[in-house]
Amino acid sequence: MDGWQDGLPDLLVVQTDLDAANGQDKKLGIKFNNVSLTVKKTFGGTKEILSNLTGHFASGQLTAIIGPSGAGKSSLLNVLAGLCTPSRGHILPRGQKRRLIAQECVFQEVLTAHEVLTMAASLKLNLPAAERRAAVRRVLRSLNLTQCASTQCSSLSGGQRKRLSIALELIDEPPVLILDEPTTGLDSVSGLRCVHTLQRLSRCDARTIVCTIHQPSARFLQLMDSVYLLAAGRCLYSGPVDGLLSQLAAKNLICPTYHNPADFALDVASGEYGTEVVEMLAADEAAKKSPTSAHFLKVTEGSSGPATPFFRQFFTLTWRYLYIMVKQRSVTLTKVIVHLAIALVLGILYFDLGDDASRALNNACLHVSVQIFLVFTGLMPTVLTFPAEKAIFKREYSNCWYTLESYFIASFISSLPLAVFNSVLFTSIVYWMSSQPADLYVYLVNVIAATLTCLNAQSAGWLVGTVAGLSNGMFLAPLTGVPQFLFCGYFVALSTSPLLVNMIAYTTSYTMYSFHACISTIYGPERPNLRCDELFCYFRSPSKLRAFLDTADRNVFVDFAALLTFLAVINLLTFLVMKIKYTRLQKESRLRLCL
Template identity: 35%
Template sequence: MAVEAELLPHPYVMEPEADVVPVLWDANSTKIVVVAPPASTTLTVSTTIPNGHPAEVSALPLLPAGSGKLRHLPKRNPVDIEFHELRYSVKEPGCRQRGKGFKTILKGISGKIQSGDLTAIMGPSGAGKSTLMNILAGYKTRQLSGTVSINGQERDLRSFRKMSAYIMQDDQLLPHITVMEAMMISAHLKMDESLDIEYKRAAVHDIMETLGLIECSNTRTERLSGGQRKRLAIAQELVNNPPVMFFDEPTSGLDSSSCFQCVSLLKYLSKGGRTIVCTIHQPSAKIFEMFDKLYMITSGQCIYDGRTSLVVSFLGSFGLKCPPYHNPSDYLTEVSSGDYGEEIIAKLVIAVSQGACRVFEETHKRSMKDMCTCRETPCRCVARRSPRQGFDVDTVSSATSTFLPQLGDGDIQKPSDGSLVEMNGNGTANGHAGVDTSLLPQCEDSNSVVVTAECHSFATTCLTQFRVLFIRTFKSIIRDTTLTRLRLLSHVVIGVLIGLLYMNIGQDGSKVFFNAGCMFFSMLFLMFTALMPTILTFPLEMNVFVREHLNYWYSLKAYYLSKTLADLPFQIVFPLIYGCIVWWMTAQPSDFYRFTIFLTFAVQTSLVAQSLGLVVGAGLSLQSAVFLGPVTAIPILLFSGFFLSLKMIPQYMQWLSYISYVRYSFEGAMLAVYGFDRGSICQTNQTIEELLEGTNMCYFSDAKSFLDEMGITNTHWWLDFLVLCMFFVVLRVIAYLVLRWKVRSYR
């Protein structure tokens, strides 16, 4: 079929008609771009570009990942972000003089980011791209001056962050849950609780279909490709339809095909009325042309703020001619890096601050309007059906709907009143009417299914957050076969090994010191098996937690409580298994209460050690935590009372023994074996030869004298238990406070 293209200098597709196929045209080139035409469609150009050159026709499937439509998302108002005279400084390390030693990152930059535009923030390394992004997203508020406005009003940071999403450069995902589970968890946490489960499933299905994730819905996230991980990270944030989305280096680590799909997806989202902002480093020419707006900075100053299609012409007006067949983004990087002199950078900074980009864009629009010779009013960029050969309009529309939200059934459209509503095929509102969800701290109708939770801190209650996070954490632990099986196997194998090494030693009074060594090593083993896995795994989960918490998925309290309780059954069962094996193989006293007390201290030691691991893991990086974890165990073991009797510790250092929780664990285990007035521990059936040779000598007549020798006097097992409980509570509270401080440090 032949389709004739009628060209007009308008960058967007206008309202669809029954006999037109949408076409995009770059007014600064000789290229016509038809958005995802049917394979059987060919194009015939009926006119030429206003500059008189013949047009080059190419197809651009801007969303190759999928062809779904976002019908079930809540309605949002579009958001325009404007910032004025932003200045940001950081304190240089090593300088302690008050008021000195500050390095200025941003130097009074201003700009505006409009809804419906895909905006790129570019610049050389160290220019301040990520800093500007973090400020606009509300992540950095200290050492900052200037204003950020939302739709013309001063930004309320708390409300704004509920309506925005930040997708970081590293796609931090929990590895042991599937794509569908990750999406449903996001829906349960970010969508209103009043919505039924079927509505949430439908919304999740729409998003996954649109983003091309249906085929991997049952795949664990650890097995996804880089492009799939990026799309999943975006899909998780889309469930509550944020009007503002920030992306830090979205194409980092992706191949060229995945980069194109990722930016195509962002283009699609922006054309739905969303405000999409990306930092990007040296994109290809193909990727660069897909951005609508460019904000170029160098050394904390802006050298261009305008349409991407006009940047080469703008630089040309300053005598900077981009060489033919040269990537414009590479040329921009060269200019911003000072390859063409610092003087030209200073000129660009002054020109941009005086509004040169805006004036240049308005002048270009007027010149294009004068050159427009189309018949329709207003001008449209469309491809008309050839009168000689017809074609199926629905076929073309379905192909283009993957990119153009204005044309698809149930897609999101931006009407004249500025609200984002759902439209059906005949142009009428589909489903619920649009609701005012402006960024002011107010709510219109708490009973409507499309009202978001701006009135509350989060979209769901703490109880719901805890339930969802508990299930997710428990599933992750169960499915982490490597760590979970290793933990279980280590407790069984080491328990059997200790049992064989100290076989039947518990009733032999001549080997009481060896038996004490068995008890101490048991506490030592339980301490390290609880401490080190926590230190190793918790820092790895921190990035996931920070991303989800700062994007207002859940509260810190809900996360910490679910994390604590989900691992509790495993931290109890494994020490019980070890304790049962060791107690009976070493032939300790068969009294049930002694056995129960020993198991109690075994479990309590494990829980306290895990709490210490949470403190270390929450406050330090993985490398620092792995080093510091074993180091903290050294003083704890030295003052436990085993290597050196408590009464032999110097007087001025004895207070350190009170902060060693292993001391109380060891005391409790020894009391379980030799306490409770056990009486004589010597064997009465020694032979004459053993007595003459001095073998199997019983050095202590009863258990109490041995406890006195070990320095375990005037103590009670329940007192040791209470002290360990206090350690457990205090360390858990400290871990929570450290985690809270860590989150605030990101701001």
């Protein structure tokens, strides 16, 4: 317990050693002035989602943004968090760390709560390991997660998952927390505990906490310090909770006795008492607002982007993916068993035919089967990889945990061990059971070609999953495997095919290069005539089979260079797609510096 007092200050104790900039940051809370948001409609035209909103969410307070569906609550949260650029207006202060906690609680389900927080601390705190561990313990204690620290995320209750989501963003002590529907999916008791926790965090640490609540109960509303009532993108009330009913009563809108004040306010905002009442309240609220001085709200600008260096991000993410692979024993073991089982099946079917001239074409077919199997076992599972963790990636990336480069490289590197092991295991069993040449060089060429085929297929699956998503990706992924099957070099004679077919084959089929590398080495110029147990074997001479399959003049190093080029291009395309689709998520820091 004594060790907990070292390092960062406790979350529930007012900090006294913050620097001046951060202290000023916390005192200011969030101030926004004349914020409007206009979006384009699908079939042309524009629609105003937010209209000239002005407000101040003070530090040390818990603020609820309420309103009927379509009022603009989530849009306002995105603007305040810096994930959406307003059409007009300012969000101040500049350089302020704000963390958005999404409605959905997503984690790596096989990890425990302590492991999730430990990895978050490693990514978000540029501090020594001892201080990071102390910060994790404090967050667990502050959010009452100590008892479930060793519980896997898949076994956490709804309330525990909500608190863990909050804990992940509290690790680096942001002055502002923005939560989207924190009580959604919780029962009344768990929801009340969650709101109590938020209230405690805001008051004990002078932190600004803003959340949307779709339909708050009277007890939830009592725990709030202030409320911001929205209707059709306009503010109808902004101020203390106690003043909400009195302001409505001043407009002859009397809340019935024993009626939930929040429900009454939502009825008013949804137009149950007339649209003219909504217009009147919006006009009165707008008349109260006075422009806020942007100069007064400037603070020292913080650095944009992740807090930790690239190599810390890379090693942490790589370790996380490898650790998850180890913990997912059933999935990892299933992949190994499938490769082992199919290798044994092919080994039995094509047993001892590698030196048989009468079955030379069958041997070539075996190598095609090896390539196609590796394509689809590498392609299909990885189509699901990114869509399955996209929600986790978006949460972490949008909150500046790491750069896209570190995430992408770590994902690729961490996928190598299992892919290489399965490829080597599968190819080795098939190779030796089918009596291929007992030559180390030939064996290594076959193993390397198979491994590069598998890595190319995995990269293609990652690209399809990134571009098309889960449902479309499952349909498009097999289509990307069709060129690998048609143009592998066994079914279509490319030397006699039209130029267009050759261009398509050489630019889309990486299995063609793998197949050619294997055949050109297995039936290389140094190999003696094959065994022939029949009267006549046309392919008794290995050179005839090489000529028949159009591999006579192939250079294995050129084939490997082509395979590596395919691997580099596919991964580069995947990275560029992710850059285009998700760079906007990490504009938070830069946006706050220029608003």
